[in-house]
Amino acid sequence: MTFRSLLRRKEIGANSYLIEAGGSRIILDAGAHPREKGLESLPNFSSVPYDSVDAIIITHAHHDHIGSLPVLQRQQPKTPVFMTEATGELTAGMLHNSVNVMSSQRDELQIHEYPLFTHKEIDGIVSQWDYRDLRKPFILPGTNVECTFFDAGHIMGSVGVRLRHEGKTLFYSGDVNFESQTITKGADFPTEDIDVLIIETTRGDYQRPEDFTRRSEKERLGKAIRETFQANGAVLIPVFALGKSQEVLVMMHELVEMELIPPAPVVIGGLSTKVTVTYDQYAHKTRRNYEGFRILEDMRTLVAPRKRKKELTYNPQTIYALSSGMMSEGTTSNQFARQFLPNPRNTVAFVGYTDPLTPGYRVRNAKPGELVVLDPKLPAVEVNSRVESYDFSAHSTRESIVEYVKQVAPAKVLLVHGDPPAQTWFQQSLTRELPQSEIVTPEGGEQMALW
Known part of the structure; x- marks a missing residue:
């Protein structure tokens, strides 16, 4: 062989x-x-x-x-x-x-x-x-x-x-x-x-910290969401439409059930919705936690995707779980970040890998007030929002x-x-x-x- x-x-x-x-x-x-x-x-x-x-x-x-x-x-x-x-x-x-x-x-x-x-x-x-x-x-x-x-x-x-x-x-x-x-x-x-x-x-x-636990990481994310909402801001979670979106959606459901965050609108995009439909179709057919849980039916705070070509609107005290996870040029998370990052009340929460050559990596490692290029065809954007990273790889x-x-x-x-x-x-x-x-x-x- x-x-x-x-x-x-x-x-x-x-x-x-x-x-x-x-x-x-x-x-x-x-x-x-x-x-x-x-x-x-x-x-x-x-x-x-x-x-x-x-x-x-x-x-x-x-x-x-x-x-x-x-x-x-x-x-x-x-x-x-x-x-x-x-x-x-x-x-x-x-x-x-x-x-x-x-x-x-x-x-x-x-x-x-x-x-x-x-x-x-x-x-x-x-x-x-x-x-x-x-x-x-x-x-x-x-x-x-x-x-x-x-x-x-x-x-x-x-x-x-x-x-x-x-x-x-x-x-x-x-x-x-x-x-x-x-x-x-x-x-x-x-x-x-x-x-x-x-x-x-x-x-x-x-190298993951020795004291890491998934529960403590989830509680840390919940704390950041609460603090952001208290400041009347919103939370952007860049996610991959396949896999990470569905994991994050159920995590938001968990945080609400644990009373670690208040019930709040969770906004997703069109491709994430299509993938989530497939996840729900296999809710009883695959080896998983939350067997039988149908995200689109059982998450009370989930917001349906916007109509095609309609601009995504910003609202405070809202969670935006938008693809792509690396905020690649032309994706929903990249486009939405232009209006989101300059606001110091907001928080961006990265929950997965970002390639060093992507906009997400640049945002993730930006210093407060730093100008970051999200798209080379457009002006740089000032990063005033809070930026946090979590290990949910x-x-x-x-x-x-x-x-x-x-x-x-x-x-x-x-x-x-x-x-x-x-x-x-x-x-x-x-x-x-x-x-x-x-x-x-x-x-x-x-x-x-x-x-």
């Missing part, structure tokens, strides 16, 4: 990996780079011959794992795509939204190859998607490779993937969280008989991943899905903790033998 990274460079980007086993080809994930545009956002699929792949496996529906799937399926037209049912439902919606975004950017940014795929094309490829349940092994068609999905605890439908071939076992984590979130329960991964482990390293350069801490790898003790560990400083920390830590294991950080395009 061999492994080849289809990424263009070593980083968190357009996740996609080629596994070859006994003449069979399997591709794990087909992402698009969130920062890059046009063809540069895609993995390097040119190194994979046309119509030569036996199976495509998708771990979850975030853009950096599915954003190039229609392009890959165009190049591999007969290949079945395996995922959980929840991931399939979410993937279709997220890809249709990508078409809308790319169509807008074609004219706005003069990216002539956009859109990279169409609504009609998405509707056509869905017939190749094959949904599989957790912990139920199956043979990938046309191969002698056995595949099994395990709950990854990242977002609804997310999985880690176990592949078995000729008595050897590979396990790919995808994006993983071993801790339970508000809705999503922690990962349920195997620990025995794994020869090669491909593991994500997203949080390798972040959907990715595992680096320490919990190291503990998992130690339990597995594989012969070889491949470190992926992390920027170079994060991968360096993992390589140093795992080399020290597991001297008998080979620890590898694959370069973009690099191919290696696994056994």
Whole structure:
């Protein structure tokens, strides 16, 4: 069995990996780079011959794992795509939204190859998607490779993937969280008989404080919301439409039930609403906390999204949970921040990862009164509002991943899905903790033998 990274460079980007086993080809994930545009956002699929792949496996529906799937399926037209049912439902919606975004950017940014795929094309490829349940092994068609999905605890439908071939076992984590979130329960991964482990390293350069507890972090957020409302301000929580929005919405419900914040309007956007509809459809069908809780029906303070093209209005003592989580240019959170940040009564609460090259990162690290560029086409904005950060990441801490790898003790560990400083920390830590294991950080395009 061999492994080849289809990424263009070593980083968190357009996740996609080629596994070859006994003449069979399997591709794990087909992402698009969130920062890059046009063809540069895609993995390097040119190194994979046309119509030569036996199976495509998708771990979850975030853009950096599915954003190039229609392009890959165009190049591999007969290949079945395996995922959980929840991931399939979410993937279709997220890809249709990508078409809308790319169509807008074609004219706005003069990216002539956009859109990279169409609504009609998405509707056509869905017939190749094959949904599989957790912990139920199956043979990938046309191969002698056995595949099994395990709950990854990242977002609804997310999985880690176990592949078995000729008595050897590979396990790919995808994006993983071993801790339970508000809705999503922690990962349920195997620990025995794994020869090669491909593991994500997203949080390798972040050390969580020793006294951290999720409850204390939630109480700290509640305190900030109360203080902001007492000052007659509002709270902006930049969130990803998929996963983080739903976790934050139920968290706001919890804070009200715990009487840590007063009942207050919670405003979300259109894409978040569409994703939440899918979450609610699976309220009884997926492994989760709050089983049966339907966000759109059971949250008394949730405000329906505004009508299309109607400007979002500011109101005090209101919570705005708006995408994107990194406040990327052109998104609702970025646009709303222009009127929100100059007001010292307001609070911006970051609850997840922000890439260093995004507007969200600049806001998160701005000093009071500092001018921040939210969009290079528009004037900078003065940051007078309170800015706070909270650790509600959907990715595992680096320490919990190291503990998992130690339990597995594989012969070889491949470190992926992390920027170079994060991968360096993992390589140093795992080399020290597991001297008998080979620890590898694959370069973009690099191919290696696994056994």
